[in-house]
Amino acid sequence: MPELVDYLRTMLLIRRFEERVDKLVAQGFIKGTSHLYAGQEAVATGTCSVLSREDYITSTHRGHGHFIAKGGDVKRIMAELFGKIDGYCQGKGGTQHMADFSIGHLGSNGITGGGIPLATGAALSIKMRHTHQVVVCFFGDGAVNQGVFHESLNMAALWQLPIVYLCENNLYAMSTPVWEAVPLRDLALRAAAYNMPHATVDGNDVVAVREVVGEAVDRARAGHGPFFVEAKTYRFFGHSRSDQRLYRSREEEAQWQAKDPILRLQGTLLETGLLSPEGLSALEDEAMREVEGAVEFAHSSPLPSPEAGMEGLYVPEGRGVLA
């Protein structure tokens, strides 16, 4: 399975990127906040591995990993985090608002669950335009308590839309543990209320994620309607920059560190001989170089002119429809 090496490459890139962002936030090069994806890499990587470039995803506030896995350019992602002109949104969006429609990324989102109806609408559009694409809608455990989650799943099931709802259950909505917020052991059971097929998967096992999401995507593409996947996982950093992690124990964190999706994949690859120790360190170096290149790129990119903030409120009239 040579593609496993590609997964590791993507996961390492996400991990190094997030670790670097954490430092850059602390150093003040990145203003505001950031929500880091480290620990959850297997979910985005396994999921995006079964999607084509034309397939859509919607992402969340914790979205860097989704973007990288869908094929985003780390230079432009980093530049956006810096608020620079070469960022994906020329500095207008920042960490929680980035998109690249050309690779099917319809946007990360600063509102918990806010992208769920948008993803559902993209799936409706696919069905009405007969384009055979599929949507994967990423969201966290916190989003399953939002009204739009329920409204959207209901519509998707009713209209048999080509969408996979991918819930990354990392156990905490900011500080609130999922067991204090949802009276269910498995969040996938939420889908049962909408007569939607569902599965729970180990979100730290990239192969398991790929298998489950792959089946869900295939059936959605074949016209058999939506599917709900709950991936159980854990974020290694706190919720955001200011988080002291008072709500969870260091023991719990250590238990999940032991289930690190990258270490697990590395272990498999080394054991099976698919990757040599030298190959691994080459991959490590490659990820590091790419991230450092992105940091350099972001540093050297200019800040937008103040006037640029006044541009682009409306699509000019007469532009016509997006192809």
Added chain:
Amino acid sequence: MRELTYWQGVQEALTEEMARDEMVFLLGEDIGVYGGAFGVTRGMLERFGSERVRNTPVSEAAIVGVALGAAVTGMRPVVEIMFMDFITLAMDQLVNHAAKMHYIFGDQAQVPLVVRTPAGGWRSYGPSHSQSWEAWFLHTPGLKVVAPATPYDAKGLLKTAIRDDNPVLFVEHKLLYATKGPVPQEEYTVPLGQAHIKRAGRDVTLVTYSYLTLMALEVAQELEKENIGVEVIDLRSLSPLDINQVVASVKKTGRVVIAEEGHKTGGVGAEVGMQIQERAYEYLDAPIQRVAAKDVPIPFSYQLEKHILPSKEDIYRAVTQVMAQI
């Protein structure tokens, strides 16, 4: 010229645009067999089928959010929100998502989304079915807001709104649906962002929109007998706002009354009045007067409702008051 009712004007715009562009489709609650709570889409299900006249569950937030997702991926959805009061349920999708997407994501994100909704009172529908919340959306950069007063404008503006690649909130008025007016048989559109002088006058500028335009015209007629020339301006679009045409009129008359059905505090009149003050202060011969709903919820009993909503008497009084100032 033939006459149509306002609802027929709206429906004709929908029908023509759906025939013209197969990406245009409707979604909303009870818009299918029922034809919408106010009958605007009656008969459209038979013509266009349930894919394009898409009845939805009662889920306003997702209706708008789903329409947004369809819009940014190539469709041109027209949403009906049954009562403007219910738009509160879709606020996040409209304000945090639809209005900002092009600004943030740039040219890759076009948002050809129209949200139609009936507003207004005098129907004894009570506190959650009678409101006029358009002023909130002037405060939302990125949304266009349109509120036509005549069948002609309803049709022409809606056609333009559907062809626009930006999100448009299209405010209809319950009391206007049955009103009649000339609508040409041949194709036409009305541009967004252009006010319309409904009646010329030399003495005072009366700025209004939607249903209150009809009231304003009646008051202007009465005042004509008293030899007061009232210039009635129907804004038609609230965002973009045609302040230039308003200011041009104010420079002529020197006196202004602004009449709206929404609540007075933080209303459309507050904004329009301030913009006049910023651009034409030295032309004003009297303080600007506002006529609006009082700052309490719209009560049920028609006796109370009538008292809370603006009246022709209120407009008449405001005009005579600005005329009394030397």
